[in-house]
Each structure stands twice: as C-alpha cells, then as structure tokens.
Amino acid sequence: MSADYFKDFDAIPYEGPESTNPLAFRHYNKDKVVMGKRLEDHLRFAVCHWHNFCWDGKDIFGLGIGTFDRPWQRAGEDGLVLAREKMDAAFAFMEKLGVPFWCWHDYDIAPEGATIKESRENFAAMLDYAEEKMAATGIRLLWGTANAFSNPRYMCGASTNPNPEVFAYAASQVQNAMDATKRLGGSNYVLWGGREGYQNLLNTDLKRESEQMGRFLQMVVEHKHKIGFEGSILIEPKPQEPTKHQYDYDTATVYGFLQRFGLEKEIKVNIEVNHATLAGHSFEHEVATAASLGILGSVDANRGDHQNGWDTDQFPNNVPDLVPAVYEIIRAGGFTTGGFNFDTKLRRESVDAVDLFHGHIGGMDTIALAFMKAADLYESGELQSFVDNRYAGWNGELGEKIKSGQLSLAELSQWAVDQNIDPKPISGRQEYLENLVNRYVHR
Amino acid sequence: MSADYFKDFDAIPYEGPESTNPLAFRHYNKDKVVMGKRLEDHLRFAVCHWHNFCWDGKDIFGLGIGTFDRPWQRAGEDGLVLAREKMDAAFAFMEKLGVPFWCWHDYDIAPEGATIKESRENFAAMLDYAEEKMAATGIRLLWGTANAFSNPRYMCGASTNPNPEVFAYAASQVQNAMDATKRLGGSNYVLWGGREGYQNLLNTDLKRESEQMGRFLQMVVEHKHKIGFEGSILIEPKPQEPTKHQYDYDTATVYGFLQRFGLEKEIKVNIEVNHATLAGHSFEHEVATAASLGILGSVDANRGDHQNGWDTDQFPNNVPDLVPAVYEIIRAGGFTTGGFNFDTKLRRESVDAVDLFHGHIGGMDTIALAFMKAADLYESGELQSFVDNRYAGWNGELGEKIKSGQLSLAELSQWAVDQNIDPKPISGRQEYLENLVNRYVHR
Amino acid sequence: MSADYFKDFDAIPYEGPESTNPLAFRHYNKDKVVMGKRLEDHLRFAVCHWHNFCWDGKDIFGLGIGTFDRPWQRAGEDGLVLAREKMDAAFAFMEKLGVPFWCWHDYDIAPEGATIKESRENFAAMLDYAEEKMAATGIRLLWGTANAFSNPRYMCGASTNPNPEVFAYAASQVQNAMDATKRLGGSNYVLWGGREGYQNLLNTDLKRESEQMGRFLQMVVEHKHKIGFEGSILIEPKPQEPTKHQYDYDTATVYGFLQRFGLEKEIKVNIEVNHATLAGHSFEHEVATAASLGILGSVDANRGDHQNGWDTDQFPNNVPDLVPAVYEIIRAGGFTTGGFNFDTKLRRESVDAVDLFHGHIGGMDTIALAFMKAADLYESGELQSFVDNRYAGWNGELGEKIKSGQLSLAELSQWAVDQNIDPKPISGRQEYLENLVNRYVHR
Amino acid sequence: MSADYFKDFDAIPYEGPESTNPLAFRHYNKDKVVMGKRLEDHLRFAVCHWHNFCWDGKDIFGLGIGTFDRPWQRAGEDGLVLAREKMDAAFAFMEKLGVPFWCWHDYDIAPEGATIKESRENFAAMLDYAEEKMAATGIRLLWGTANAFSNPRYMCGASTNPNPEVFAYAASQVQNAMDATKRLGGSNYVLWGGREGYQNLLNTDLKRESEQMGRFLQMVVEHKHKIGFEGSILIEPKPQEPTKHQYDYDTATVYGFLQRFGLEKEIKVNIEVNHATLAGHSFEHEVATAASLGILGSVDANRGDHQNGWDTDQFPNNVPDLVPAVYEIIRAGGFTTGGFNFDTKLRRESVDAVDLFHGHIGGMDTIALAFMKAADLYESGELQSFVDNRYAGWNGELGEKIKSGQLSLAELSQWAVDQNIDPKPISGRQEYLENLVNRYVHR
C-alpha cells in the first residue's frame, strides 16, 4: 500500500554535526535561532510533488520503463485512486522529513482528464484531499503552478503558441491553479514557461510571441488582484531545454521583459541554481541581480553538474558554493513570501525510498549550514565594510555630483582635463576576500 | 617604409564566382543592385583600425614579442610618427580593398600620452591627419569609440569603477571621441564596456555599479543631443571576457538596462556574432531580438569558434550560418546608420600583409553572398508567408480579443471550459524550413 | 493501417538544384558518378529504426504522451503485431526515400519480452520478417546493434555494471544481435555504450569497470571471428548523456582503450557529429583523428545545436560545415564497410509523416552536396599540395634524420647551437584556405 | 630595490582555524603528521616562477601596460640584472611563505637572448644563481620545463611544427632544461605542449604532427636515461587555448598517445584542475583516470571559473570540490616525485605584493584542509567499503569466470538464457555518498 511506503522510516531528527546517522540532520536544527529567527522560518523549505512523487525514473534513453517502482505508479488502476495514494505518500514523507511547505503543478496532484472539464473535476477532487492533508499535518503551500508544457498541445508553447486556443487552454489551467493556490493559502504562484520559447527561429515570430506572453502575464497579474491573492507572482527563468531558447532566459532578461509590459513591480523571480548556470551565470549572480532590481522572490535549490550541459536538477551539496548566494539573500533582507524549494531530483539510479530521504537531508543540511556561515559573515560586517570602503569615493563630492546629475559629460571631461587626473589602479583583493569567506566556512 | 607596406598589392577587383584569383572578390560586386540598392550601400562594410593595424600578434601565451612584423610597430620611434605611418598603411589597405567605411578607438589612431592633456593633443593631431586621409580617399567613418579598458586605470571598470575619478577619466575620453566622431561625419558612436562588469562578486556592489553606468549613458545621450550628433549611439553587448561577467551581457539584458534608465529610444545595439554565441545565443537570435525591440543598430562581423570558449574574433566564412541573421536584418528594413564592421582578427599565425587581404576578402564575400541569398529568400516571401500563416489564428476573433485586452483570465478560462476546447499539435515544419533556406543557398 | 502510413507519398525523385518540389532531391542523384563511383555507393545512406519509427515524441518535460501519433504506437495491441506494422511502415518509407541501407537496435525491431527467452523469441520472429522485407526491397543492413541501456537493469551500465549478471545479460543480447547482423548480411556491428560510464565517481571503481569493458570487447571480437562475421566492429564514442561521463568519450580515448586491450586492429569508430561537438571537438577533428589512427569506420550523421549542451540529434543542414569532414573521409579512401546513417531525429514538433521525408531529404541532399564539393576539392589537389608543401622541410635531410631516429636529443640540440639556427614564423594562411574551401562550396 | 619587495612581510605562521590574521595559515600546519607523514611531505607545495614573478598583469584587452608594478619589470635595465632581482624576490617570497619547492620554465629564470647561444649563456648564469639561492634557502626544485610556446618561432607548434628546424630549436631548449633540472636535483621534468596542436585543421597534417611529437617524446625519454635523471617525465594535458585543439587533450588521450609510441611506462601526467574542466571533465575524473592507468604524476593546482570558457588559472578555494580528487590521490598512494604546484595566477586586479601572499595562503590552506578531510575519509574506510561491496559480485564465481576469460560470448549468453536471469536495479546511493563526504568535510 502506498500510504505505507515510508512506514519503515521515523521522523528525521536533528542530531548535530557529530552524528553519523545518515537519517538525521547534522546541521538543520529547525528551531535554532539565527539572526533573531528560527532556521525553519528563514529557510522555508518546501518539498515538490513533481520530481519526488510523479517522476518514475524515465530518462531520454530509458523511455519505456522507469527505474523507480513506486506503488502509486502501478498500471491498471484508477487515476484518482493513485493520486490519493501518491498524496498520502508525499505527506507521510514530508511529515517525517519535517518541512513546513510543499509545492506542486496542477497535474502533479491530479491526473489530467480526457477533457478540460474532466481535468478540472479531478483537480477539484484532489484539492479537497490536499486541504485535508494540509490541515492534518500543518504543512503549508509555498507555491502552486500549472503544468503547461507536458501535454503535446503545448509542444510549441503555451501563451506563446501560434494557436490562440492553446493560449486559452493555458489560461484555463493557470486561472484554476491560481484560485487553488489562493484557496490553499499559498505564499506564491509560480510561472515556469517550460516551452515559452522556440525550437527554431525560422518558424517563429519573436515579436508576436513576446507580446502574447506579455499579455498573458498582465492577465495573470490582473487576476491576482481580482481574486485578492496576497502572495507573490513569480517567474522561474531558464535559458533553454527542452526548447532551444526560452524567453525567460535569466533574471536580467525577465526584468527587461517585465518593464516592457509594465509588470516590474508585480512579478518577481524564482531563481533555480541550475538554470542560472545553464544561462552562463553563477547562482550568486542571479540572486544579486534580482536583489539589486527588487525582484528577488524565491529559490529553487537544484544544482547542476559543471561538466554537463543540461538541467541535472541535483540536490545541493557544496556549502562554500552556496555561501555567496545565501549571503546575498540575507543582505536583501531574506525571504518574505519565498523560500527554498526542492524541485530537485534523485539520480535515476537512486531507486529506493531511502534515497528520497538522503537527497533531502543532504540538501537541507547543505543549505542550513551555508545559511549559518553566511549569517556569521553578514553579522560580522567584514565583507560589507570592505565593499563600502571600496566605493567610498562615490560618497565624496565628485561622486555625489556625478550621481545627482549635476555634471554634463562635457563639464566632467573638462574637470578631468583641468585637474590632469591620473587615477591609479587599486587592488580588488579577490584572493583576500575568498580567504575571508573561507574563514567563515571552515572554522 | 610603412606607407608602402601594401605597395605590392593592386586594388581588389570583383571577378565573379568562377574566378580562382585569391586576391579578387568572387561575390562582393559592390555595384550590383539588389532589392533596389547597391550592395555597397546595403552592407556598408567598415575596416577597423584595432585588430588590423594595432595588434601585433601577441596572445596570452605569447606576451613578449608579437608574431607580426608591421613596420609601424617598430621600437624606438616617436609615437605620432608611427601613428601616421599606421594610418597611411590603413588607408592604403582600405582603398585597395575598396571599403566605404572605417572605424576606430581613440587610442587606435593616436598614441596615449603620459597625461590626459598629452593624450588629447596626440588625438587632435591624428584627427587632422585622419580628416585629410578621409578627404583624399572618400572613405567615411562608420563609428568611433573610446578605449576605456586597456589602461590599468580601467582594470576595475570605467563608468562602473569604484573610483569616481576613473569615471571622470572615461568621461573625458568619451566626450572627446564623440566630438571627433561628429567632426569626421561618423554614422554612429559605439560603447563597448570592455571591463564594465566584475571579476568577482565579493568585492562588487552590483546596484551601485549599474546606477553609475546608467548615469554615464544618460550623460552620453545628453551630450549627443547637445552637440547635435545625428548618428546613433550603440552599445556592443558581450557576456564576459576579460571580466567574469559583463553588464551588457546580451541584447535582452541591454534592453532591460536601457528601459531602467529611460534610454530605450536613444541607444541601439552593435551586435557581434562571437559575443552572441558566447552568451549562449545564435547570431540570428540576437539580431531578431534587437529587431523586435527596435534597437538593431549595427553588426560586428567576427565569428567565434564553436569549440572554444573565448572571443576568437575570426572572419566569417560560413554562408548558410549567416543567412538567417542577414534575413532578419533585411526584414527589419536593413541598416540605417549601421553597417557590417570587421572588428575581426587574423589568426595570430597569419603574419603576412597578404593575410589581411585574405581575411577581409573572405569575410566580405561570405557576407555579400549571404546577403544575396537572404534577399532572394526575402523577396520570394516563402518564409514570411509560412510564418504569417502559422500565426493566422491570432488575426481571428479569439486572437484579437486576447491581444486587445478584452478578455480577463477568468473569462478566457471560462470560454475554454465552455467550449471544451482541445487544440491539437500542428507540425512546426523545422526540417522543411531548413530545406527551404538551403534551396536559396545552394542553387 | 500502419502499412499505409506513407501511402500518400510517391518515391522521392531526383529533380536537380532548380527544383522547388520539397519532396524531391535537389542534390542527391544516387546514380551520378563522382570519382569513379555512384553517389549511392560512396555515401551508403542508412535509415535507422530507432528515432524514426520507435520514438513517439516524448521528451524529458513531456514524458506522458508523445506528440507523434503513429498508428503502430497505439495502445492495447499485441507487441509483435505492432512491430510488424512498424517494420512495414519503415520499409515503405525507406523504399520511397530510396536508401540502400537500414540499421537497428535489437529492441527497435522486436518488443522486449517478459523474460530473456521471450525477448529472444520475439527477436527471432522479427528477424524472419526483416529477412523477407529486405529480400523484397533490396534494402541491406548497414549495421545492427543491441540496446543495452534502456531497460532499468542497465541503469548502472551494461558490461561495466557492478553486477556481473548484468554483464551476462548484455552478453546474451549482443551475441544474439551479432548473429542476427551476420544472418542479415550486415556490413558492421556497432556498440554504443549508452550507460558505460558513471553518474557519479564516488560509487565507481573506474579501473574495474574499464577492465570489465575491455574483456567484453575482447569477447565480442572473439565471437566475431568465431562466427565468421566479415563486417567491422564499431564503437560509437559519446562523452556524456545520459551519464555524467562515458568511457568512450571520443576517438582518441577509444583508441587508447583499444590499445590497452589489444583491440586497435579489431575495432573501429562510428563517429557521430553531435557526439564530436559534445566532446569539445569539431566533426572533422574526430574524422581526421580516426583516419590518422586507421580506425575510421562509419558516420552517424546527426548534428547538434551549437547553443545547447545535449544531444539534439538533428538532421544535418549546413554544407560548408560538413565539407572539411567529408574531405577527410575521401582522403582516407572513403567508406569500406561504413556509410552515413541517419540516427537523426525529427524535432519533437515535427509530428507528421511528411516531416520524416523532409528531414531525410534535407540530410541526404546536404551530405551529397558536401560530398560533391569535397570531391572537387580533393580532385583539384589544391589543399593537399598546400599542406604537403607546408611540411616539405620534413622530407629534407634534417627532417628525415629526426624521423628515422638517427639523432638523439643532445645531438640535435648541439646541431641547433652549432648552426645558431633562428627559424622564422611562416604564415599558416588560415584565411586563404578557408576562402579556398569556399571557392569549391560556392560556385 | 627588488630584493626588498617583500621586506614588510614576516614569515607566514600557522595560527590555526581560529586565527583571523589574513597573513597566517589557518589549516596548513606543515609539521602536522597525517597518515604517518608531515603535511609538507604529503603536499609538496611548489611556487612557480611564471605567473607569480614574470607576468606583469597584461591580458588580451590590456596588452600595452601591465597592472602590476614589480620593480624587476622596469624598463631600460639589463635583462640579467632584472632576472637576478626577480629571483631574489621569488626566493624571499617562497622563504616567507614556507614552501619546500619551486618550479620554472627556462625563460622564466633567464632572459631569452638574441641568439640561441646567448639564451644558453643567460640560462647558465641564472642556473648558477639559482643553485646558490636553493642552497641558501633549502628550497628544492619540484620541476623544470622549457617554454617552447611564447616566442613567435613556436606559433605553429614546437615538436609539431611544419618546420623541422623549429623541432630542433625546441630540442635544444628541452635538452638544456632537462640537464638543468637534473643539476638542480629536480624531482620531475614537465612538458606542456603549449602550441602542440592546431589552430586550423585545413593546414594541418594530423598524422605527421603526432608522429613528430611521438619521436620528440621518445628522444626526451632516451635523454633522461642517458643523463641518469632519476625524476619523472610528465606531460601536462590541456585541451585547447591558445590553440583551437591541443594534442594532449586530457589524460585518456595522453595515455593512448603514450601507448602508441611505447612510452606508457615512461611518462606520467601533471594534471591541472582548470585543464580538466576545460576538457569537460571533473578534476577528480582526471586524477582517478590517471591513477587507474598508473600515470598519476603531479598536480597543477589552478582552478577555473565554471562560467568562463578559458584558462583562468585561479587559486583553489573550494574545499569540498577538492576532496574527491585528493581522496583519489591518497588512494593511489600519494605523490612520489609529484606535488601540488601553484601555476596559479593572481587576478589581474590584485596588483599588490600582499595579494601574492593572499593567493598562496588561501590555496595552501584549501588544499591542506581538503587533504586532511580526505585522509579522514580514507582512513575510515567507509567509502572504500561501500564501493568494494557494490562490486562484490565480481569476486564471485560468475565474475571470476568472466574476468579470467573462461567464458566466450556465446557461452555466457547461453548461461544467461538457461538461467533465465533477470538482474534487478540496485540503488547507486549517490545522495547518501555525497552526504557521507560532507560528513567528513563539515564536522
């Protein structure tokens, strides 16, 4: 029985760094107070339904049979029955893991029906069930989203499809998923434009598609206000895969797009580590960029593989790699509606129930430890004061005049000539700063 | 004597596709009329001063002695004397090659002096000389720019430097180079932010630096209007190198930045093929993106190497690779102030004078042939009508209602449910379209 | 009915470069004699069963339902019935396309059974059917191979699996597929080690796994000789995907591996264009490397996408990109047992029967045209004589002495000092040579 | 005065993890005994002459003036005087840093002369000086090498040059550098084939060049034996840059090459972290591959940047990243003649003397800490026993029969069929193992 899939596991305890128990947290002590708040409230971990409970271990060279053997993925059973078993298993897992949040796509929690109406009925039924489960466990919803990329109808995009009926179909899913997210008290609603891009520029009208997508996002924001959803609307940037090019390439691209359609105050980003690196950026770059633009929303924790060019969606495991990004999150004031979600995947070879625990425990410990290191670094002020000092000249007379627009190009040029200025290179001290960060990581 | 460096070469004739003369054009017949205009007027080829006449063949593992042995790079001679010899050689080359335009950085044409004043004096002297040369040859200026990245003072950026004096120094160069560009009748003024980015996020205040750069660009635009420069201001995006990250990463990023500082109607992009690919985009993607946003300015023709991760700045040589991008340029109405400049480099091993001809002849022939193929494709309307037809639904009632904002998300969702829509996948026909393009390329 | 899936299509004619018929060859005139042989006999095109007839359009973000709607992929029907329908469709397609060869994995042509015995019975039944089809159409077998990567049992490798029973299972498939290949008169037997690598070095004994694989290949070669198979044994290198690292990374790696196990005279490579680029090499590099080592076997024609980091397996469409590689094939004497197979995939959005024709027609025309251009280039001798001349010094006295081992390091050093040699850089003429190739491509 | 360049610095002490002194080691306690040996003797750190003392901060967009302002790089002074000052500075630095080894290229320590003879005289003079310095400080030579890539004569390769005189020139340098390495008691002699590859396949005879290089390496090995050099000969693989393709692409390629020329017992590899990643491999992959082939020689510690596609040669700073590779080194028995050399570079913006200390201190602390963590992991046996257990089946009857060659393919196939085997997937436990490693890293 699916409900018992995790029956051999106890709740995962916090046992401290010295523990050698692989089914215990060594760093994530959820009640530990750091910077005035419990770790759980800082990190706001969420387990996703998709990779954990829906994926069966298929990959592109193994399309026939999955490697996992989850009971709720058995053949020949009614979809809603399996969906309930799956949800039972998911909540059992999340409760034992001790996470405060979950998140889902519409078709993760309810089987897609033969018609749009049947799909909505299935979804409605599962929402009731989810509401019960959430009430029973206290697990809250970090975000909901709609899967508008798996069904063949979306093969050429959802809102950016050449066929406006597909736009309409996506609208029906998103409206429904937004309403559901509100009903379940979700903190955010996420849009990942899985196929909002192109496979091929020859058959694509870039301008038209971007305007379609702009209108779609406006409709989403208008709907948010209409239904009184208090959470954030988030876009999850990704540069490519499965498409050749995705329109929400990275944070800077998304920001430009939002401005173009008057949405930069309405929509934020859900940054995925692996999508950052696929776009040619470090994770901390994406976080710092979003923070500097005021659109940092939430984080999808999956890391990539530095030697592979696709989205491996692995659990994070490298603390010093994460510290600079987590530091930026802290510096930006931490999460408000956002959190760290694990849209992370087991390796296809990690076929057992216990592997789900290993993956999440490792990921949570890694992030928790990185957070504590970054908090120490932040509280010390050492890095910030270095940076402030580095730009101190911009708070002087010349800097202020430039920033405030008092000087024209010609005036400033003339000043430079008159003063015969010859500014000298000043060391950027990269190695010193890297050592400084390591001092906080390893002590 | 430098002036005679190309004395053994005649003017490069057009001899047609059958010619086996390596020092003749086979495709670039500048007077050929295509789509109502001479090829020369469509393509507006420009030879750059930098890689062609300033670089001496040094590379990062060969910093001591360059492989080239240009007479104007000899040691022990006065800088202005050499600069004049270099300019003589450049104009001799350009005249023999038969290009209508050139382009430069300030310190390409004049040696940097010991002080800001001396640099300006050198530059002024060389401007006079350039004016003479241009008058004598009829070669016009496609664009000017300032080198605000080579001198150690710019090692941590120009307008984004932590030191406002460096900002001022850059301002003095840019003002001077803009005024010179206007004086020489330049069609554009280009900004390539060679080190406007960061090597290291730890020591960087991203927000501050972007605001500095925003203000700088505003000053540039204000100056343009003040001096009555009629050309375009262009930014050349590049994602990285020599920095880890450059703020003008790609066209979409630049557009977002311009909007943020109210400059999206004032500044366009100069797209470099190799920078497109370093940013993870095809060249045609960058062109189509810029065209769709109304900021397509000019093109820097250097291609990259698909297996190497740095800017190889090679001469273009693959016609079908270029056709989709050139098609987009044509579709966007072609160049106005822009053109194709060859900010391309010989391979370091191509040490002879004749190699400069081979590189440019090959590049010009490649672009000219791609242009003629793309023009045929454009004039046939075959590709455009495929695309128009693909999106035809958006001109129907549903499409118009969505585009015009008449439908809310909830209304559209309700419509989809009521209609019980079930849109089916329609083939994107990528292979057909690729064959169609090849039909124009190879006939 | 599947057998009629292509009934609306006629045989694809050759109509020449001027044709605008998308269902005609414009360049592949199979009977055209080039360098003394028919194009068909040079190129030896093969259509693969896998991507064309087995894949249903699923991808990693669309695992539920495929986009294709092939009748032989319908649910609820007996596997062997569908396999026969699929084979009917495949032969109908291949006959209309006019290719001389096909190729398959064991489980492409026969459904995997519930047990090893049932799988072999299915395979045996389909072999009979294949034999009939081949006799009826005259289509020959370029190569057979075994799919030892899709079933979950192979998730951690086949011959390199930590469990020797998996090695044995793979052995049973390979023996069976080799015998079948011989029976059907196949020209080659191919090994693609789809999961012969690791996902993770921590759980991997690299040395042990390479020795397992070495022994496996020895067994394959021994079996070849035992059964008297006259064709070639080929390995298809691939650097990664779906694994993090694959042991047959590229041609040079495979060669080292073969030498280590005494197999470098027994096994050749089947080079895939897209695998070359994923390994950081140009296609021509892999071909030239294999040719220089005497292990050039066959070619898998699928190209990649220069901006995406996974195996897109697209149809080739760029003639000048292919010319240097095809030139190397010609220079190496052309194919003996090998050929060009299309292990290429439609885009997932190309859902119609006609798209299969577009893909193959475009691919075949591209390769045929590249071949004719490369043959012209080869026959002219222009490139070869440039290269010969470049190394002419090595045929002189000094060169011969060095090559023949007559000089020790100390003697040669002494000679250099005594002669006070100062060899000067000689231009590599890259731009000239690129133009030369283009002269053959575009005339 | 150069000799005093580091006069304001004291010897760098070990102060332990709690220290906040940026000019102290926090982890590298050279006398600490780990696994029965002092850390210094395990790690065998070496400082290189090249990036530290020869490079002046030029980069490809800043070729004119370097950013560093080292006194020994001043203009207008005799080369040998400057070389002595540079060596004084280097030894002062190394002594204060407390490293046991140094390493050099011939032209790092002696200025290249106008002729081959003058170059040798300069080198001879500097060797005398180096010998004195080494005697005075006790600093030993980890390796010497010859720079056969910077001078324009090497632009098209050294041993692979189309001109045999260039081969001879390289031979004279290598013979001289080998003799010098022996004289100074060097532990290894390294060959980095900086331009042994091609920029362009069109002008390249791959076969010929590889045979030239094979002969060169044979000559090197013969010379080693002739002069009785007891150290190791090492090749440092690198896939590209400055060339498009380098023949010593990676460890597996080098091994194949060595076998081809009968050198696999004579030459080992010097693995550079950044070259591993440029070749598409993790550092631990390269180390494990070399160890499994018996050719692990030494390590060049410079890391790359995961977002940039060129050799950034940065100081290592990520402990968990290094642990798996260092674990493999320990498992292979540790270094014999090899060590960790810092062919690492300051960032160009790190212009001060103190930055040289920061870089090396950070690098040494990172490696030392990674070593201690890896040693703990190794000594625990936890990882090894997991792996041993995973492959336990190969020690059983079936495994032994396969390995020992007792079973033919047909026999094994028959056995599989007879037994009707159906091996099931067994979890690879990647997440568990990653957590296990982290348990050692963070405690």
Ligand SMILES: [Co+2]
């Ligand atoms: Co995600």
Ligand SMILES: [Co+2]
């Ligand atoms: Co992802």
Ligand SMILES: [Co+2]
């Ligand atoms: Co450029």
Ligand SMILES: [Co+2]
């Ligand atoms: Co460039």
Ligand SMILES: [Co+2]
């Ligand atoms: Co293939």
Ligand SMILES: [Co+2]
């Ligand atoms: Co492939």
Ligand SMILES: [Co+2]
């Ligand atoms: Co190195």
Ligand SMILES: [Co+2]
């Ligand atoms: Co390096």
